[in-house]
Amino acid sequence: MIKNYFKIAWRSLQKNKLQTSINLLGLTVGTVCCLSILVYVFAQFGYDKQFADASSIYRINTTIIEHNNGKPSAGTSPPIAFTMKEDFPEVEEACRVVYFGDGNAGLLRNPESEESFYESRGYLADSTFFKIFKYPFIEGVSKSALTTPNSIVLSQTLAKKLFGNNTALNKRLILGSGEEEQHLTITGVFNDDFGKSHLNPNYILTMNSGGLGQHVLNIQNFATENFAMSYVKLKSGTPPGSVEAKFPDFLQRHGADDFAAVGFGKSLFLQNISRIHLYSKGISNQISTVSDIKYLYMLLLLALFIQLVACINFINLSTARANKRAKEIGVRKAIGANKSNLIRQFLGESILLSLFASALSIPLTTLALPFVNTLTNGNITYSSLFDWKILLALLILGILTGLLAGLYPAVILSAIKPVKVLKSSVNLNFGNTFLRKALVVFQFVISIGLICTVIIITQQVEYSQKMDLGFNKNSLITVRLGTQTVSENFNAIKAKYETTKGISQVAGTNYYPTEFIMGDMGMIPFGGNLTNRTLVHYNGISPNYLKTVGTSLLTGRTLRTTDENQVLVNKATIDAFDIPLDQAIGTRIVNASGNGSEEYEIVGVTEDYHFGTLKEEIEPMLLFNETEPGWIMLKAETNDYETLLESLESSWKTINSDSPFIFNFVDKEVEKLYAEEKRLSKISAVFTSLAILISCLGLFGLVSFVAEQKKKEIGIRKVLGANIQNVLRLLTKDFLILVSIAFLIASPPAYYIMHQWLQDFPSRINIQWWVFFVAGGVALTITILTVSFQAIKAAIANPVKSLRTE
Numbered sequence: 001m002i003k004n005y006f007k008i009a010w011r012s013l014q015k016n017k018l019q020t021s022i023n024l025l026g027l028t029v030g031t032v033c034c035l036s037i038l039v040y041v042f043a044q045f046g047y048d049k050q051f052a053d054a055s056s057i058y059r060i061n062t063t064i065i066e067h068n069n070g071k072p073s074a075g076t077s078p079p080i081a082f083t084m085k086e087d088f089p090e091v092e093e094a095c096r097v098v099y100f101g102d103g104n105a106g107l108l109r110n111p112e113s114e115e116s117f118y119e120s121r122g123y124l125a126d127s128t129f130f131k132i133f134k135y136p137f138i139e140g141v142s143k144s145a146l147t148t149p150n151s152i153v154l155s156q157t158l159a160k161k162l163f164g165n166n167t168a169l170n171k172r173l174i175l176g177s178g179e180e181e182q183h184l185t186i187t188g189v190f191n192d193d194f195g196k197s198h199l200n201p202n203y204i205l206t207m208n209s210g211g212l213g214q215h216v217l218n219i220q221n222f223a224t225e226n227f228a229m230s231y232v233k234l235k236s237g238t239p240p241g242s243v244e245a246k247f248p249d250f251l252q253r254h255g256a257d258d259f260a261a262v263g264f265g266k267s268l269f270l271q272n273i274s275r276i277h278l279y280s281k282g283i284s285n286q287i288s289t290v291s292d293i294k295y296l297y298m299l300l301l302l303a304l305f306i307q308l309v310a311c312i313n314f315i316n317l318s319t320a321r322a323n324k325r326a327k328e329i330g331v332r333k334a335i336g337a338n339k340s341n342l343i344r345q346f347l348g349e350s351i352l353l354s355l356f357a358s359a360l361s362i363p364l365t366t367l368a369l370p371f372v373n374t375l376t377n378g379n380i381t382y383s384s385l386f387d388w389k390i391l392l393a394l395l396i397l398g399i400l401t402g403l404l405a406g407l408y409p410a411v412i413l414s415a416i417k418p419v420k421v422l423k424s425s426v427n428l429n430f431g432n433t434f435l436r437k438a439l440v441v442f443q444f445v446i447s448i449g450l451i452c453t454v455i456i457i458t459q460q461v462e463y464s465q466k467m468d469l470g471f472n473k474n475s476l477i478t479v480r481l482g483t484q485t486v487s488e489n490f491n492a493i494k495a496k497y498e499t500t501k502g503i504s505q506v507a508g509t510n511y512y513p514t515e516f517i518m519g520d521m522g523m524i525p526f527g528g529n530l531t532n533r534t535l536v537h538y539n540g541i542s543p544n545y546l547k548t549v550g551t552s553l554l555t556g557r558t559l560r561t562t563d564e565n566q567v568l569v570n571k572a573t574i575d576a577f578d579i580p581l582d583q584a585i586g587t588r589i590v591n592a593s594g595n596g597s598e599e600y601e602i603v604g605v606t607e608d609y610h611f612g613t614l615k616e617e618i619e620p621m622l623l624f625n626e627t628e629p630g631w632i633m634l635k636a637e638t639n640d641y642e643t644l645l646e647s648l649e650s651s652w653k654t655i656n657s658d659s660p661f662i663f664n665f666v667d668k669e670v671e672k673l674y675a676e677e678k679r680l681s682k683i684s685a686v687f688t689s690l691a692i693l694i695s696c697l698g699l700f701g702l703v704s705f706v707a708e709q710k711k712k713e714i715g716i717r718k719v720l721g722a723n724i725q726n727v728l729r730l731l732t733k734d735f736l737i738l739v740s741i742a743f744l745i746a747s748p749p750a751y752y753i754m755h756q757w758l759q760d761f762p763s764r765i766n767i768q769w770w771v772f773f774v775a776g777g778v779a780l781t782i783t784i785l786t787v788s789f790q791a792i793k794a795a796i797a798n799p800v801k802s803l804r805t806e
Contacts, residue, residue, distance in 0.1 A: 023313060023314045023318075024353055024360075026314070028357040029694055030306045030307040030311075030401075031307070031354075031357045031360075031361040031397065031398070032368065033303050033306045033307070033690060034303045034306070035358075035385070035394055036365055036369075036372045037300060037302070037303040038390060038394070039384050040372070040376050040378050042389065042390060042393075043196065043378060043380060044277065044291055044296055045278070047198060047274065047278070048198060048273040048277070050197070051133055051273070052134055053132075054272070056233050056234050056238070057132055057233050058231065058234065059231050059271050059273060059276060060076050060084070060231070060270060061076070061268065061269050061283060062075060063266065063268075063269070064264060064266055070267070072283045073226055073283065074229060074283050074286050075227045075228055076228055077222050077223065077224065077226055077228070078225060078228045078230075079219060080230055081228075081230035081231070081232060082096075083254055085232065088246065089235075090234055090238040091243070092233045092234060093132050094126075095126040095132055096125070096126050096216065096228045096231075097123050097125050097228070098123065098207075098227065100120075100122040106176065107482055107659060108158075108203070109173070109658070110171075110173065110174075111172055111173075111174055116659065116660060117660060118482055118662050119158060121203075122201070122203050122204075122205065123201045123203070123204045124213050125207060126146070126206075127146040129204065130142040130143055130145055130153075135191070137191075138189050138190065139159075139168060139169040140153070140186075140188030140189060146208075149206065149208045150182065150183065150208075151184065151185055151187040151205075151209075152173060152175070152186055152203055152205050153189070153203065154168060155203065156189055156190065156191050158202050158203055159189045168189050169187070171185075171186045172184070172185060173185075173186060176483050180211065182210065184205070196277075198277055198286070198288045198290065199287065216228060221255075221258050222251065222254050222259070223264070224522075227285070229287050240270045240272070244268070247267065247268045250268075251266060262592070263522065263592070271283075277290050277291055278290070278293040279293055295676070303687075306687060307401060308442075309691050309698075310694050311405040312439040312440075313694060313695075313698035314350060314406065314409070315409055315439060317698065318350075318409035342410070350407075351398070351399060351406065353402065355402065357398070357401075358394050361394070362385060365385060366385060375682055375683055377679055408435070437738055440699075443691075443698065444695065444742035444779055445746040446691055446746075448747075449750045449753075451688055451778055451779065452746070452747070452775045453684050453688070453750065454684045455774065456765070457677060457757075458681050460758065461677050461678050463764070464674045464761075465674070467763055469609055469670065470608050470609020470610060471513045471550050472549065473666050476513075476633065476636075477633070477648075477664070477666070478631045478633055478634075478663060478665075478666060479493075479632045479634065479652070479663045480631060480662035480663070480664075481508075481631060481632060482659065485659075489655050489656060490508050490627070490632065493632060493655055494508065496651040497651065500648060501638075501647070502638035502640070503635065503637070503644070505548040505635035506632065506634055506635075507545040507547070507549070507632070507633045508542035508629030508631065508633065509539065509541045509630070509631050510626055510630045511630075512664070512666060513549055513611060514610065514611065514670050515669070517539050517611050519537060520537045521535070521536060522535055523536045523592060523620075524577075525577050525587065525588070533592055534576045534620055535620070536569075536576075536589075536619075536620040537611070537620065537621045539622070539624075540624055540626025541624075541626055542559075542625070542627075543560055543625070546558055548633045549609075549635075550635075551609050552606065552607050553568075553605065554571060554606065554607055555584060555604065556602070556603050557603055557604050559603070559623070561627075566601050567623060567624050568623040569589075569602055570605070570620065571608050572617075572621065573620035573621060574587075574602075576620045577589065584602050585603065586602065586603075587601075588600065589602065600622070634648070648663070692782055699783060732787045732788065735783055736784070740776075743776035743779065747772040750775075751772070754767060755767060
């Protein structure tokens with residue numbers, strides 16, 4: 001039975017070639033968009049799902065409460081996790097991870113080959129790490145891999161880089177240099193291509209390795225040092241809420257004195273690891289780049305709009321063609337077909353066409369995959385398209401699209417009365433003109449709204465690129481010093497680079513601009529209230545730093561090499577302390593974190609500059625004199641960067657022959673701060689173009705049918721003296737009115753949605769009124785061009801041909 005319906009549907013589709021072609025093209029474009037986004041969204045939801053016990057593993061997040069303002073953070077104080085395991089029977093296992101940071105790549109050296117590499121994504125972890133997180137080991141035993149002091153586990157990629165195809169197990173590695181040098185034993189190698197995770201280590205060093213690891217083990221303070229990522233595995237069936245309910249008493253019992261000493265409070269909350277990647281908005285100090293579930297919702301909404309536009313085309317073209325199919329339906333009813341038979345036939349047509357579009361979307365998406373990956377910054381593989389969940393979703397999408405697109409036309413067409421149709425050849429009015437117009441309006445509401453979105457997002461991105469960041473990002477190069485030995489050579493390297501052709505300024509810093517400054521301390525003005533601390537980030541610099549990066553002093557002087565307790569602060573710091581700018585110089589501020597009571601004298605106030613994401617307000621910052629910085633900053637004045645970099649590397653090798661030359665361009669790092677917005681802008685532009693394309697296809701089909709229906713009227717008008725302009729006006733005026741109505745409907749919600757989106761940016765554009773008129777004008781122009789093609793064709797036709805049958 002179903003097979004027969006599809007056979008009839010297929011023959012019908014072949015008869016109506018223009019309508020079928022337009023509908024198929026629109027549905028295929030929409031389905032390709034949906035499939036591309038579905039694959040991307042599935043990948044984003046797949047983070048950390050590969051861990052067998054993911055539903056029982058939680059990260060402990062911290063909210064620091066100061067001045068009644070809570071600041072969520074992904075880090076906690078080191079003793080919390082294991083104290084929780086001791087106190088709570090619900091906690092089966094605990095571990096801590098300390099991330100060295102993107103900018104703190106470790107220098108790893110193979111003593112056999114003497115090759116050395118700076119490697120990022122290095123972790124310190126407790127011996128229990130692999131008891132909670134099941135990474136697939138290809139060498140060694142996972143559960144005991146981090147139990148031995150000075151042991152290290154490598155990713156397969158790093159192991160191959162260091163040892164080629166030879167086994168790495170039990171080989172020796174040297175991390176760092178000088179006094180910080182550590183001799184390590186490789187106790188395991190894991191496959192790093194086993195799935196997406198927020199924990200993406202290149203190497204993992206046991207916490208029991210001295211240095212920073214020993215520092216973590218020694219910390220007992222529950223209030224400060226919130227830099228450890230802490231994880232707990234709950235016993236099966238334990239609701240996380242029951243554990244969270246114990247946190248206030250837990251903190252009070254173990255940390256009351258610590259909180260009283262620092263003057264701020266703290267709360268804890270659990271976050272399942274499978275939710276970290278998409279549900280961490282507002283939680284700072286992430287161990288890896290996270291996304292935002294709202295971003296995925298926006299992509300899914302865009303895909304839905306595209307598919308809706310394609311469905312609307314189907315409905316409009318099907319109902320517009322009703323008169324063409326009236327006799328066919330009349331004959332079918334006359335020979336015994338009932339309404340339900342016809343509804344099934346018409347639904348069969350729409351579902352068949354939709355499923356055909358779904359089948360076409362697979363090879364087309366495969367061809368478009370490199371472009372999709374570039375557009376979304378994703379890593380979608382060809383095999384992802386053939387995942388059973390994706391194919392099932394595509395099948396469901398095809399069926400639902402067919403039902404949505406075909407249901408109304410099926411009901412309308414099946415209601416035709418056979419007697420009325422077979423008695424006369426006059427045009428029939430099925431009461432669907434208003435619906436068709438409403439659907440056209442809806443199409444252009446979507447298109448105009450998307451055009452507004454593209455313009456406003458693009459404006460914000462351009463504003464972010466051009467805004468005053470408080471420093472000059474152009475021609476600024478950073479060179480990684482990295483290890484203690486290299487940092488001790490800072491003055492020698494600085495002297496070399498100061499005489500290098502093409503370099504105008506040289507300075508040192510622990511964090512370069514845009515690199516998030518993790519270090520902070522609770523500070524108060526001298527004599528201030530100990531319970532009213534302000535968290536101030538701190539960064540070590542050399543005296544020439546401000547001149548090198550192009551940041552201005554608002555008052556006072558720069559640092560000198562002899563300064564010890566003299567510091568610079570940014571304007572946000574004195575604003576937080578309510579210190580007037582003209583009284584800032586000479587003011588003393590105190591580090592009141594923990595048991596510390598160091599005093600610092602302010603000798604200069606800098607303008608505020610961004611040292612983190614552009615979506616957060618600039619926070620207080622202190623700059624102190626650093627003699628052994630982690631980075632060297634270079635201000636270049638040349639167009640020949642290839643020669644300059646060769647010269648810089650040559651000078652580097654004369655002093656640091658055992659350390660690789662690693663550099664960054666700061667302007668490229670700045671671009672990363674608004675990478676998500678740029679990506680959203682590009683995606684919106686592509687989807688808007690596709691929505692407009694599908695809308696134009698529908699308009700093209702509609703106006704061709706309208707012109708066909710009115711060909712006798714047009715012929716009579718031309719005989720009576722109407723010119724081409726009159727005919728054009730006749731065929732286009734209704735569509736222009738519909739676009740104008742769509743403009744009026746689309747503008748308010750587009751303004752509201754984009755106004756809300758802009759609230760995430762402390763520095764943002766003001767939405768201008770002309771944006772909406774430009775969007776309306778673009779939609780109007782596209783409509784005129786689309787409609788005019790068919791209208792002109794109808795206007796120049798010979799009226800004799802359309803009237804000779806009368």
